[in-house]
Each structure stands twice: as C-alpha cells, then as structure tokens.
Amino acid sequence: MTGDVPDDDLLARVFLARVIEPGDEVAGRWVREWGVCEVARRLRSGGVTLPGVGDKRRAGLVARAGRAEPRADLAVAREAGVRFVSPGDGEWPGQLDDLGDARPLGLWVRGPASLRMWALRSVAVVGARACTEYGAHMAATLAAGLAERGWVVVSGGAYGVDGAAHRGALGAGGATVAVLACGVDRAYPKGHAQLINRIAEQGLVVGELPPGDHPTPSRFVLRNRVIAALTRGTVVVEAAHRSGSLVTARAAQRLGRHTMGVPGPATSGLSAGVHELLRGDATLVTDAAEVVELVGDMGELAPDRRGPVLPRDLLDAPARRVLAALPGTRTATADEVARGAQTTEDDAIARLYELRSLGYVERHGDGWKLTRQAMISVRSGRSPC
Amino acid sequence: MTGDVPDDDLLARVFLARVIEPGDEVAGRWVREWGVCEVARRLRSGGVTLPGVGDKRRAGLVARAGRAEPRADLAVAREAGVRFVSPGDGEWPGQLDDLGDARPLGLWVRGPASLRMWALRSVAVVGARACTEYGAHMAATLAAGLAERGWVVVSGGAYGVDGAAHRGALGAGGATVAVLACGVDRAYPKGHAQLINRIAEQGLVVGELPPGDHPTPSRFVLRNRVIAALTRGTVVVEAAHRSGSLVTARAAQRLGRHTMGVPGPATSGLSAGVHELLRGDATLVTDAAEVVELVGDMGELAPDRRGPVLPRDLLDAPARRVLAALPGTRTATADEVARGAQTTEDDAIARLYELRSLGYVERHGDGWKLTRQAMISVRSGRSPC
Numbered sequence: 091m092t093g094d095v096p097d098d099d100l101l102a103r104v105f106l107a108r109v110i111e112p113g114d115e116v117a118g119r120w121v122r123e124w125g126v127c128e129v130a131r132r133l134r135s136g137g138v139t140l141p142g143v144g145d146k147r148r149a150g151l152v153a154r155a156g157r158a159e160p161r162a163d164l165a166v167a168r169e170a171g172v173r174f175v176s177p178g179d180g181e182w183p184g185q186l187d188d189l190g191d192a193r194p195l196g197l198w199v200r201g202p203a204s205l206r207m208w209a210l211r212s213v214a215v216v217g218a219r220a221c222t223e224y225g226a227h228m229a230a231t232l233a234a235g236l237a238e239r240g241w242v243v244v245s246g247g248a249y250g251v252d253g254a255a256h257r258g259a260l261g262a263g264g265a266t267v268a269v270l271a272c273g274v275d276r277a278y279p280k281g282h283a284q285l286i287n288r289i290a291e292q293g294l295v296v297g298e299l300p301p302g303d304h305p306t307p308s309r310f311v312l313r314n315r316v317i318a319a320l321t322r323g324t325v326v327v328e329a330a331h332r333s334g335s336l337v338t339a340r341a342a343q344r345l346g347r348h349t350m351g352v353p354g355p356a357t358s359g360l361s362a363g364v365h366e367l368l369r370g371d372a373t374l375v376t377d378a379a380e381v382v383e384l385v386g387d388m389g390e391l392a393p394d395r396r397g398p399v400l401p402r403d404l405l406d407a408p409a410r411r412v413l414a415a416l417p418g419t420r421t422a423t424a425d426e427v428a429r430g431a432q433t434t435e436d437d438a439i440a441r442l443y444e445l446r447s448l449g450y451v452e453r454h455g456d457g458w459k460l461t462r463q464a465m466i467s468v469r470s471g472r473s474p475c
Numbered sequence: 476m477t478g479d480v481p482d483d484d485l486l487a488r489v490f491l492a493r494v495i496e497p498g499d500e501v502a503g504r505w506v507r508e509w510g511v512c513e514v515a516r517r518l519r520s521g522g523v524t525l526p527g528v529g530d531k532r533r534a535g536l537v538a539r540a541g542r543a544e545p546r547a548d549l550a551v552a553r554e555a556g557v558r559f560v561s562p563g564d565g566e567w568p569g570q571l572d573d574l575g576d577a578r579p580l581g582l583w584v585r586g587p588a589s590l591r592m593w594a595l596r597s598v599a600v601v602g603a604r605a606c607t608e609y610g611a612h613m614a615a616t617l618a619a620g621l622a623e624r625g626w627v628v629v630s631g632g633a634y635g636v637d638g639a640a641h642r643g644a645l646g647a648g649g650a651t652v653a654v655l656a657c658g659v660d661r662a663y664p665k666g667h668a669q670l671i672n673r674i675a676e677q678g679l680v681v682g683e684l685p686p687g688d689h690p691t692p693s694r695f696v697l698r699n700r701v702i703a704a705l706t707r708g709t710v711v712v713e714a715a716h717r718s719g720s721l722v723t724a725r726a727a728q729r730l731g732r733h734t735m736g737v738p739g740p741a742t743s744g745l746s747a748g749v750h751e752l753l754r755g756d757a758t759l760v761t762d763a764a765e766v767v768e769l770v771g772d773m774g775e776l777a778p779d780r781r782g783p784v785l786p787r788d789l790l791d792a793p794a795r796r797v798l799a800a801l802p803g804t805r806t807a808t809a810d811e812v813a814r815g816a817q818t819t820e821d822d823a824i825a826r827l828y829e830l831r832s833l834g835y836v837e838r839h840g841d842g843w844k845l846t847r848q849a850m851i852s853v854r855s856g857r858s859p860c
Binding site: 224227228352353354355356357361362365368369373374375376377380 | 609612613737738739740741742746747750753754758759760761762765
C-alpha cells in the first residue's frame with residue numbers, strides 16, 4: 091500500500107510508529123489535535139501543513155512516510171508472534187496516557203499475558219549495565235522477592251542490573267516485562283537473545299519501535315519514559331553519575347510514581363548516582379518488602395478490605411479456567427494450576443498474575459491461592475464484586 | 476569537708492555531679508527550681524523535702540550525698556589535668572542548654588582547647604563498635620575531611636567507628652573531642668588508653684562523670700545525648716538495628732540538629748540501622764563536603780560575607796599570639812605557627828580551631844591562613860569586628 095493513506099486508526103498508528111521517533115512531542119500534539127488518520131494523510135501529501143518543524147526535519151518525516159508500509163509491518167509482526175496494542179485497545183495500559191504528547195503511538199507486544207493487567211501491579215528494577223556483583227545480587231533478590239509477592243518486574247533487557255532483575259523474576263516463577271529500545275522481534279543486546287526469548291514465553295517483551303528497527307542512543311533514553319510510566323514505581327539498583335537509569339528515575343518522579351534507590355558503599359562509583367537520587371526525593375529501599383510497602387496500595391497492607399475490581403463474568407475464558415483450577419482454600423503451584431486448567435505453565439503464570447492484579451488470587455512463596463474475597467464468592471456462588 | 480554543705484555554686488555542682496546520675500530529669504527540675512546549693516543542702520539533710528522520687532531512690536541519693544567530697548574530687552581532677560566547666564563559665568557550650576532538665580550539671584574537661592569554641596563548629600561521627608573495614612575507612616575519611624575543612628570531630632572514644640573517627644581527625648592534624656561515659660581521668664576502653672591520652676594532648680576529653688567513675692550501660696546511652704547536643708549534627712557511619720548510635724542520632728533529631736547517615740551495602744547488617752535512619756528524616760552523606768554543606772552555616776558557602784564575631788581585643792593572650800604568628804596572606808602549617816607563637820604544635824592546633832570558630836582563620840589542606848575579613852583588619856590595623 092506504499093503511497094496509500096492508511097484508512098483506519100490502527101493502520102494509521104502503525105504507519106506513524108514507523109515515521110515518528112519515540113517521544114516526539116511535536117508530532118504528539120499533531121496527533122492530539124487532528125487525529126492519527128489526518129496526520130498520516132498530511133505526511134503522505136508532503137507535510138507542508140504540519141507546523142512546528144523545520145524544513146529539513148519535515149523532509150525527513152515525509153521521506154520516511156513514503157517508505158512506510160503498515161500492512162507489511164503488521165504481517166511481519168504477526169509472523170513473529172507480535173501484536174500491536176494501541177490506546178483504546180482492551181490491552182492498552184491507561185497509565186501511559188500520563189505521558190501526554192509523548193505518549194507512544196502504540197506498543198508492539200510479544201508474550202502470553204495482558205500488558206494492561208500486568209502493568210497494574212508492576213515495579214521497574216533498573217540500573218547499570220556494567221554493574222558489580224553486589225548490584226547483580228541485589229537486582230536478582232529484589233526481583234525474586236517482588237515476584238513472590240505477586241508483583242510484575244519491568245526492566246530494559248540490558249546487560250547488568252536489567253538482566254539480573256529479569257532472571258531473578260523468571261527464576262522465582264514470576265512475571266517480568268522487558269521494554270526494548272528496538273523492534274521486539276529483534277533481540278538486543280545479542281548476548282541476551284536467549285533471555286529475551288524466554289521472557290517472551292513466560293512474560294512480555296514490549297517496545298514502541300516497529301519490527302526490525304534498531305536501537306539508537308536517543309531511543310534508549312526515550313524508552314526509559316515508557317518503563318517509568320508503565321509501573322507504579324522505579325527502583326534504581328546501581329547507577330553511576332549521569333547514568334541512563336537516573337533518567338528513568340527522574341521520569342518516574344515527574345510522573346508522580348515512586349522513585350526508590352538501593353544504597354551501596356559510599357566508595358563505589360556505581361552507587362554514586364543512586365546516592366545522588368537518595369539525597370533528593372527518592373526513598374531508600376533494601377528489600378522487596380520495603381518496595382511493596384511503598385508501591386502497594388492500601389490493599390497490600392490490609393488485603394481483607396479489598397475485593398476484585400472486575401466481575402468474574404467479565405474475565406476471558408483462559409483466566410476463568412485458571413481461576414477454576416485453583417483449590418478452594420489451600421495453595422497450589424503454577425504447575426498444578428496449569429494441569430488443572432489444561433494449559434502450559436507459562437500460560438498459567440500469565441493468567442495468575444492477571445488474576446493477582448484483579449484481586450482474585452495471591453501468591454504465597456511458591457504457591458498460589460484464592461484471596462479471602464474470591465473464596466467467599468466461590469462458596470456463596472456470587473461474583474466477588 | 477564530708478558532711479558539710481557545699482557553699483558555692485561550683486562546689487555544689489561538683490557535689491551533685493557525684494550524687495546525681497547523668498540525664499536525671501527529676502533532679503534537673505530540682506536544680507532549675509531551687510538552685511544547686513539548695514538541692515545540695517536538702518540532700519545533705521536527709522532529702523525528705525525532695526519530691527518526685529520514691530523512698531528507695533531518695534535513700535540511695537542521700538547515701539551518695541553522704542560520701543561525696545567535692546573538694547577532694549576537684550583536687551584529684553586538678554592533679555590529672557582535668558578542669559570542671561559549668562553552666563555560666565566562659566568555656567560552657569551554651570547549646571547544651573537545649574537539653575533542658577537533662578542538661579549536665581557540669582563537664583569535666585581534659586585538653587588544651589576551649590570546649591565552647593570548638594563545639595561551635597563541631598560534628599559528631601559515631602557508629603558501631605564492631606564495625607567493618609568499610610565502616611572504619613568511611614569514619615576515618617570523613618573525619619579527616621572534616622578536620623581539613625576546619626571542623627571539629629566529636630565521638631565517644633569507643634572501639635570501631637568512634638576510634639577510627641578520632642584517629643582520622645588526629646591524623647589530619649585536626650581537632651577532635653572524645654565524650655566519655657566515665658571519669659575523664661580514666662581511659663575507657665582500656666585498649667584505647669593511648670588514643671585517649673593523645674586526644675587529651677591534641678584535642679579534648681570530656682565527660683559528665685567525676686574522676687574515677689566507671690561506665691555503665693545507662694551511662695553510655697545518656698552520654699550520647701551530650702554528643703548530640705554539643706554538635707551541629709551527627710553522622711552515623713555504621714549501626715545495626717537497635718544500636719546505641721541510633722540513640723545519638725535520634726537525640727540529635729529531637730534537638731533539631733542535623734542527622735546524617737553513610738549508606739552501605741543493603742546486605743550488611745551493620746548498615747541496617749543507618750538505612751533505617753535514612754528511610755526516615757536523616758540525610759544520606761557520602762563525604763565530608765556533603766556533611767559540611769548541611770551543617771555549615773551560610774558562611775560556609777559564602778565565607779566573604781562573614782567576619783569574626785569576637786573582637787580581637789577579647790581574645791586571650793595565647794590565641795592572640797597564634798593569630799599574630801600567621802603570615803599576612805599565605806598559608807602556614809600548624810608547626811610553623813607554633814614556632815612563631817613560641818608554643819607547642821598541639822597548643823597551636825587548639826588555638827587555630829578556636830580562631831576558626833571565630834572566623835579569624837581558615838584551613839586549606841594542611842595549611843592555615845587568615846580569612847579575608849581578618850586580613851583586611853590586620854592591614855587596616857582595626858579589629859575585624
């Protein structure tokens with residue numbers, strides 16, 4: 091369809107995602123004012139009616155618009171098991187709207203879970219690529235502890251702290267999301283190909299960039315705003331002065347999310363950036379319990395007072411099957427639940443964390459059980475809401 | 476004079492210091508309401524007119540009053556080079572009055588400097604006895620950095636962090652004060668006898684307890700309020716949960732002093748107490764510059780705008796001699812100044828830190844020089860005030 095004007099919202103967003111760089115607030119304003127189809131139309135017709143950009147930049151956008159093939163992008167994505175989630179979709183995480191004109195046009199998503207559900211109870215764990223053993227240990231331990239408490243661990247898929255956080259969550263049979271600065275059909279960095287594929291199976295791999303796109307320094311920086319906006323809070327484990335992780339932390343602060351830092355030796359340059367944050371408004375945390383105390387809502391401290399927010403009838407069929415496979419009062423492992431629901435363990439984990447976000451289930455160590463609220467409704471035959 | 480009623484304020488205070496335990500607020504109220512001589516009289520005559528204490532405790536106080544010999548205490552102290560400084564004396568640090576009814580009756584002081592002058596620009600550096608190598612390193616480095624910036628380092632003379640802080644200050648040719656929980660003629664702990672004697676030569680050894688008295692657990696705890704009150708702020712370097720250093724930090728907080736903590740690995744039990752403080756209102760610090768930024772007054776950031784607060788004519792003769800020994804514009808070492816003033820290096824250091832408190836001199840690395848304000852007055856022949 092080269093040359094065509096994309097004729098529906100989805101296609102126009104896929105088209106624009108190929109043309110406009112992540113976080114471009116000028117383009118974001120166009121979209122807010124005229125809608126995606128109209129912006130696509132103006133780009134296709136030479137862009138002269140697009141204000142706020144110089145001639146050179148306009149020419150670059152128009153050239154990219156000329157090469158964009160949204161239907162082909164969608165086909166390539168589908169082939170790679172990647173879906174496109176856009177604002178208004180059932181799976182769109184509403185908190186990304188806090189980014190205003192820097193909101194992504196859409197997100198490419200790989201993996202079995204609902205991004206929207208998972209993001210509801212998620213925490214970012216980020217930090218230095220060249221971290222110390224201490225940093226890797228803390229990232230893995232925090233992530234495992236968060237996973238065991240039913241929280242989803244979000245990070246950037248990079249070497250060092252990010253990788254340790256993803257692995258810590260996976261190792262605890264938990265949920266993790268990697269937000270990449272390139273097409274989610276690519277594995278970047280290359281050395282993390284296996285890890286990223288594993289995350290796509292048990293968790294979610296997410297990004298703004300269309301299939302095949304490569305990362306650039308500015309894309310790394312702008313990716314961080316998505317990590318910050320997606321989550322309830324950001325924990326920086328190790329970071330030197332002027333580290334990219336501090337960008338994520340400051341974005342989280344601006345967005346009103348919790349910002350946390352793990353202390354380290356005052357003699358360590360890789361803790362200097364974290365200490366800088368902690369001398370500001372960030373909160374010092376040393377374990378997962380302290381993170382959850384901060385990001386958890388009232389329900390975290392007083393679970394009895396909260397019931398699920400979504401009636402059981404509105405759950406999709408796979409989630410209902412997983413819910414039905416949980417025993418009445420005792421805990422069950424994800425593996426047991428998977429067998430009961432006749433699905434894979436990865437799929438069961440995806441559903442369990444979704445149900446956790448909705449207040450139906452809780453994780454206790456390695457086991458899952460119905461919440462008190464859900465149990466009452468099971469016994470009385472009523473929906474828990 | 477056993478059995479006599481001490482007949483002047485000084486003698487009555489020395490007498491009461493032998494009878495009343497540090498920090499006793501009931502006795503502090505008696506002193507506030509009736510004055511020290513009247514309280515001493517009542518204790519000598521059986522104590523029946525003293526309210527707010529049970530019979531057993533009253534009997535204990537009266538028995539101690541019967542044994543107290545203030546003239547003998549003063550003689551023993553004089554012999555050991557110890558003086559008694561009491562509220563109203565020229566050397567009394569007025570900020571101790573913030574302790575209200577828990578204010579010490581007086582302080583026993585060993586060493587060449589003026590406690591009042593030194594305390595004006597002092598910071599407490601405290602922490603665990605059984606500290607790690609990291610803790611000892613940080614304590615010594617912070618103390619040396621504070622000394623080099625003209626600040627006096629106050630600590631408790633104990634093993635671990637305290638000892639490292641004192642040594643760090645001494646090693647940098649700096650000023651340090653040890654506040655003991657026993658008579659200042661004793662060296663406690665024994666293994667620090669040499670260090671404490673060295674502090675008494677180059678710095679000050681201070682305490683509430685009369686000559687020969689031994690430390691007890693409650694005396695250690697109550698000593699901490701003196702460290703907190705004496706200084707502009709308290710830095711905790713390493714402390715486990717429920718450590719005595721946290722008592723000092725919390726006392727500092729209650730007194731409106733700055734409370735600071737040095738971060739460490741989240742995996743270290745000896746940093747757990749510090750991290751607990753940092754999760755509250757304490758400020759994270761990683762070096763001496765950050766400490767001074769916090770405790771320093773405006774003058775620290777803008778030295779040009781502050782002149783000495785005490786006219787040169789009111790300085791005592793030794794301080795005037797040291798001031799006169801400083802070269803007009805360049806820096807001089809403490810050793811050079813000592814030779815110029817015909818005194819010992821320890822005495823010169825004592826005076827230099829006093830003059831620093833008064834705004835006459837500044838320390839730059841290993842050298843001392845007149846402040847801009849003092850230079851102008853030297854050149855114009857006027858007093859700098």
